[in-house]
Amino acid sequence: MLxxxxxxxxxxxxxxxxxxxxxxxxxxGFPFNAEMWLPQLYRPAPGWRFIAPDxxxxxxxxxxxxxxxxxxxxxxxxxxxxxxxxxxxDADNAVVCGLSMGGYVALSxxxxxxxxxxxxxxxxxxAAADSAEGRAGRDRMLELVAREGAAGVATAMLPKLLGESTxxxxxxxxxxxxxxxxxxSPHGVAAGxxxxxxxxxxxxxxxxxxxxxxxxxxxxxxxxxxxxxxxMKAAIPGAELxxxxxxxxxxxxxxxxxxxxxxxxxxx
Ligand code: MLT
Numbered sequence: 001m002l003x004x005x006x007x008x009x010x011x012x013x014x015x016x017x018x019x020x021x022x023x024x025x026x027x028x029g030f031p032f033n034a035e036m037w038l039p040q041l042y043r044p045a046p047g048w049r050f051i052a053p054d055x056x057x058x059x060x061x062x063x064x065x066x067x068x069x070x071x072x073x074x075x076x077x078x079x080x081x082x083x084x085x086x087x088x089x090d091a092d093n094a095v096v097c098g099l100s101m102g103g104y105v106a107l108s109x110x111x112x113x114x115x116x117x118x119x120x121x122x123x124x125x126x127a128a129a130d131s132a133e134g135r136a137g138r139d140r141m142l143e144l145v146a147r148e149g150a151a152g153v154a155t156a157m158l159p160k161l162l163g164e165s166t167x168x169x170x171x172x173x174x175x176x177x178x179x180x181x182x183x184x185s186p187h188g189v190a191a192g193x194x195x196x197x198x199x200x201x202x203x204x205x206x207x208x209x210x211x212x213x214x215x216x217x218x219x220x221x222x223x224x225x226x227x228x229x230x231x232m233k234a235a236i237p238g239a240e241l242x243x244x245x246x247x248x249x250x251x252x253x254x255x256x257x258x259x260x261x262x263x264x265x266x267x268x
Contacts, residue, residue: 001041003062006053006088012065013085015053019044022118023091024267026052027082027102029124029250030196031153031189032180033060036099039256045264051094053085055105057188060180070191075101075199079108083116095267097121099252100224101192107202110209120209121263123216124249126228127235129201138197145189153189154181163220163248170254177250206235213239214266216259218247240266 001018016034018041026037034052044050054060055078057070069077082105086094095118098106103125110117130138144152158174159167166173213236217229226243233241242262244251252259 001038006085008081008084008088011056011068013053013056013081014059014062014065015051015085015089016041017049017051017089018042019046019049021047021049023049023051023086023089023094025082025086025091025094025096026050027096027098027105028052028055028058029098029100029102030192031058031150031157031184033058033184035060036180036250036253040252040260040263043256043260045260045267048267049091051089051091053082055102055192056081057191058184059188061183067185067188070187073191073195075104075195076108076112078105078195079112082109083113086116092116093118095119095121097123097263098125099123100125100249101196104196104199104202107205110211111202111205114210117211119212119214119267121214121216121266122229122232123259124218124221124224124251126224127202127206127232128228129199130197135197138193141193142190145186145193149186150182150184150189151178154178157181160222161249163218163222163246163254165220165246166248166254173253177253203231203235206232207237209236209239212266214262215239215241216244216251216262217241218244218249218251218254220246220248221251223249242266
């Protein structure tokens with residue numbers, strides 16, 4: 001696996017890349033960065049080139065670039081960023097896989113540029129917008145990140161990010177997840193919260209998705225209930241759904257073997 005830098009017109013972006021062949025772009029969830037895909041990048045599916053960029057404002061433990069344009073970030077602008085990135089890394093047309101917030105971005109991306117998406121993987125995500133209650137929760141999260149930074153957000157989110165079985169059987173994973181969240185800047189995290197809070201509802205756009213689509217969910221996901229995934233499967237023509245058992249919101253990290261198997265079989 002290689003750590004690389006793409007010098008885009010308005011900023012530089014760190015990305016991780018592994019494997020050779022057809023491109024698959026991995027879009028991370030909130031409040032993470034490309035490193036959340038390490039268990040997939042260590043084992044790219046044969047014949048595939050896995051490429052994972054940091055979304056604008058998010059960063060891992062590698063080189064940190066100046067954050068630009070955070071005040072106007074939206075889910076649609078993250079998707080536009082990914083499209084620009086894809087052209088830059090010779091992946092104009094790719095399979096796009098997003099987890100949670102990455103799925104919100106993937107749904108925007110396929111709406112903006114359907115001809116550039118060969119296939120879609122929607123993991124632990126939903127098409128619906130936030131409810132009024134959800135939006136109020138985002139506002140509280142904005143206050144928290146202003147007060148306590150990414151570490152405070154990690155503490156608040158961790159109990160919901162990992163499934164009950166994972167917390168019981170893999171207690172060390174909590175620290176690893178915290179380690180993925182904490183390098184992020186408060187400004188990048190705040191921009192992400194605003195983007196998620198204000199994202200449009202995309203339920204009505206689902207029937208117009210015409211690429212092959214795989215939906216993955218965990219049956220212990222406390223953030224996105226399985227019913228949301230079932231609703232997306234029903235709405236997207238021909239979509240397949242894989243339910244991972246004893247798994248929470250971070251399915252690719254909680255059970256990489258099961259996640260990679262589901263992804264690998266579908267990519268075949
Ligand atoms: C994520 O994992 O990206 C977030 O939990 C998404 C959300 O809070 O809506």
